[in-house]
Amino acid sequence: MNRPNIVILGAGYGGIMTAVNLQKKISPEEANITLVNKHDYHYQTTWLHENAAGTLHHDRTRISIKDVIDFNKIKFIQDTVESIDPEKKVVKLEDGELQYDYLVIGLGFESATFGIEGLKEHAFSIQNINSARLIRDHIEYNFAQYNIEEDGQDLITIIVGGAGFTGIEFVAEVANRVPELCQEYDVPREKVRIINVEAGPTALAGFDPELVEYAMNRLEEKGVEFKLGTMIKKVNEEGIVVEKDEEQEEIKSKNVIWAAGVTGNSIVQESGFETNRGRVPVRGDLRTPDYDDVFVVGDCAVIMNPETERPYPPTAQIAIQMADTVAHNLKQMLSGSDELEGFEPNIQGTVASLGHTDAIGVVFDDKKLFGRSASVMKKAIDNRYLMKLGGLGLLLKKGKLDMYH
Amino acid sequence: MNRPNIVILGAGYGGIMTAVNLQKKISPEEANITLVNKHDYHYQTTWLHENAAGTLHHDRTRISIKDVIDFNKIKFIQDTVESIDPEKKVVKLEDGELQYDYLVIGLGFESATFGIEGLKEHAFSIQNINSARLIRDHIEYNFAQYNIEEDGQDLITIIVGGAGFTGIEFVAEVANRVPELCQEYDVPREKVRIINVEAGPTALAGFDPELVEYAMNRLEEKGVEFKLGTMIKKVNEEGIVVEKDEEQEEIKSKNVIWAAGVTGNSIVQESGFETNRGRVPVRGDLRTPDYDDVFVVGDCAVIMNPETERPYPPTAQIAIQMADTVAHNLKQMLSGSDELEGFEPNIQGTVASLGHTDAIGVVFDDKKLFGRSASVMKKAIDNRYLMKLGGLGLLLKKGKLDMYH
Structure with missing residues (x-):
């Protein structure tokens, strides 16, 4: 033996x-x-940005290990x-x-914090179920304080560092979530700022420019402000300091989420x-x-x-x-x-979600997808994974089955 | 004119x-x-403790002034x-x-803070929709941090100052809410502490001793710890200092809610x-x-x-x-x-709620009520008020119509 x-x-x-x-x-x-x-669960890292924004409950994202592993065959140690x-x-x-x-x-x-001063201490990052849930609750708690404080603009200013794949996907969910937050906490929508800061010259680097333009337009329509070619120099309790063309600007915010590396x-x-x-x-x-x-x-x-x-x-x-x-x-x-x-x-393809019913992506090497069809493809990819991981039972339990609306 | x-x-x-x-x-x-x-709304102050505990949404508690006041007859200024x-x-x-x-x-x-050091700065109190909602979110946010912090016992320790009418009603809602919070935030129930501190010798002073005993037993069964005859001497960022029989004790808690005066x-x-x-x-x-x-x-x-x-x-x-x-x-x-x-x-009667389906009270001068019948009476009183305030339409919209379960 x-x-x-x-x-x-x-x-x-x-x-x-x-x-x-x-x-x-x-x-x-x-x-x-x-x-x-x-933990005694697996989670879909690619859904965490939705948990962090509060648009999807984290229990949808995590899967009990006992549901997919046969403990007679594999010993599990938590x-x-x-x-x-x-x-x-x-x-x-x-x-x-x-x-x-x-x-x-x-x-x-x-x-990866790239040595940015104060980033580790003062910015959140989307790493796991615990941190995603904390980001959701942190933003909610700040919105709840807005009507208590004299000047609470920093409480309802959300800064996302990085306009790469994760940054854009998270910003899109935040943009969808903000109207709900405004209703829940009696905050006027026009006061809320969502700012996406990216050091590189473009959002979604590596994607086709047509797709990038589509994504940015859609997000700008929802009130997202892009600051491209802009470095985050410092993060502290008050907010961030950014630099563009050698000019520095301070932006006050209690909600800084780093999604850049x-x-x-x-x-x-x-x-x-x-x-x-x-x-x-x-x-x-x-x-x-x-x-x-x-x-x-x-x-x-x-x-x-x-x-x-x-x-x-x-x-x-x-x-x-x-x-x-x-x-x-x-x-x-x-x-x-x-x-x-x-x-x-x-x-097989790369699709970035822009919220529940919108996305951009490339499949079969060079086929560009926008909007609903990209969103359906994104959900199909996620559902295929669940099927592979835990079969039909798991797909029915955790899948994104509302594919067309 | x-x-x-x-x-x-x-x-x-x-x-x-x-x-x-x-x-x-x-x-x-x-x-x-x-x-x-x-605000452009009226709210039922007697329901705020439910909003603060998170057992009832604050939109149920508030009523648009335009829904009950005829602006042709009365001018409203916000x-x-x-x-x-x-x-x-x-x-x-x-x-x-x-x-x-x-x-x-x-x-x-x-x-009323009775001159207790640090109370105003470091304790919450249930005053209006904004502060009730903030308490709900504050507790949730602390629970969300529990699995991030090394030693987070203070995050999941809830202290309620005062075991009078409001204090007991709030503690009861918190006790009902905690199991939900534990599930949402992956916190073991046995780690959570709910402590009710009262300077007087008894909870619910002025109520019949039999009713008081019923209430305390029910709440203790749900894990509430009572500290009677105990003064809060100080509140600070860490928690509270209490004194009983000239002995002082420090209790660490990030959730101190003052409901005593x-x-x-x-x-x-x-x-x-x-x-x-x-x-x-x-x-x-x-x-x-x-x-x-x-x-x-x-x-x-x-x-x-x-x-x-x-x-x-x-x-x-x-x-x-x-x-x-x-x-x-x-x-x-x-x-x-x-x-x-x-x-x-x-x-006509005084009924203190002990959660959704439980209560204690006195009606018709000396008739004592416990449990479900008291709870039904409490909801009937609230519903009668809504009827008086805004008629059947308002009652149907905001009433507690699930009286028997």
Whole structure:
């Protein structure tokens, strides 16, 4: 009874899909499989911006691990990973240690603050269920204070740092949420400011200019103010200081949300793995450069796009596909084969949501989508994932089934 | 066309009912009637504790003034009263002045802090829609932070100062709300503390001991901790310091709500009217001691109970009855009669709610009620008021019609 131990760290897209794949491919006689996660639920990181804006309840976004993992096949430990020792093959948890023969690291992202003064202390970032819920409640609480305070403009000024994919998706939800907040808290809509600050020259960098223009127009119609080519220099208790063309401006706000950059979980780098800007430059078979028994999936890994010679952006889509490769390769290794599969991302499309019924995106390489059809595509992608993760039952429970309205 | 000006200040129970009565009794040819209120809505002060706990939405508690007042008969001014000059017969508003011939003061209560250090700065009090909504959101926001903070016990400790009528009613709603908060914010119920601090030797002073015991037992079953005979000595950012039997104890809490005392609006005293502990000791006909043309209704007035030789507690019930007397007397004065009616309170019952389906109370002088029957009585009293204020339409819109469950 000397079965090898497979340990999966993290139940994000990459980790949970690796576990789901393994429980289909590998029998309990072949290996002991353990999944470690901080919470007893998985969540869809790509929906967190809706929870943070308050347009979707966080219970829709999270999925009980017991609903998708068969605990007869996979042992689940709810604990927090503190460090990994790849030489001794040991994972140190807050409440214990785990010995592994094969390790899958899926520890996700953390916010990158690029050294901006005060950002970490005074800005929120959308990282997980707890922080998304806190942002929702923080904004609500500030709106609730508006009619108590003498001058409460800063309470109803919402600043979003970053007009990339996440920044735009969040701003769009906020723009949809603000009219509801105004009604709930007796705040005149015209007093509320939603400001999106982006250091680069354009919103949604990398998207087709026509799509970017559509998105910005739609958001401006809903009252979003864009400040492009504008750096956030400082964040403090009062608000932010921005700089454009060497001119500084102070904007008072109690609601500063940073949505501009993420990097791999710092535990990976601190555990001594080779990293590039916080992510492990994995081999083609998704193992780390130095360790044959350690795979990395999702946001902790970086892979290059040979066509553009730049890294693929870390997305849910790629993390889910990586989980297929990792599960396949683990099965091969358990069988004593050294024929491991190389990972090849298959980018089927990229759609950014602009609220419940609006979106922009590209599918099938170069087909541009706007508005309702893009929104339907976005929901279809999300629903397909739920189907893959937990079958029809999960899709019916958590899916976005109101696709056409 | 030299019609006298009747000005009513405040649209609380006393003010709005005076206006409703006058629009029935007095024709536009007899007098100009003006109602001044800070907001464009009336609210049921006796329901605010439910809004503050989050068990009832504040829109149920408030009633648009236009829904009960006929603006062809009564002029409504939304403004804030700053002071009254009873010699010049002028009311100073934030945005103007009003000349009156007859004045009705119904400016309501404000919180009495009894000189407790830090109470005003660091404790919340249930005063109006804005402050009730803020308390709800404040508690929610603290619960949302619990899973972010290392040690967040103070975030989920709720302290209510005062176990009188309002204190107990509020504590009961909080006890009902906490399980919902625990679910929403992933907080273990057993970690949450609800502490009710009362300086006097008993909760619900003045109520029959059997009723008090029933109420305390029911609330203790729901996890409320009572600290009777315990003074709040100090409130600060960290929580409160209490003293019992000369021993001091510090309790850390970010949720301190003061529900222990109210006094009349300080504008009345500051305007030079004779007051007794902030309330005007009105004559039998509800006019001030010094001015024949100024009536006071509701919480700004104090009347003595000749049987007990103590003042009647200021309640909605008494305010509403006072409005009948004031309207009658104004009609008499307009007709040139000096036969004014004396006010006689008709206390039909006193019922304290212990949540949605539970209550205690006394009706018909000495009939004690517990549980569901008391709760039904409480809702019947509230519904009767809505009927009186705005007829069947208002009752159907805002009433507590789910009386039996």
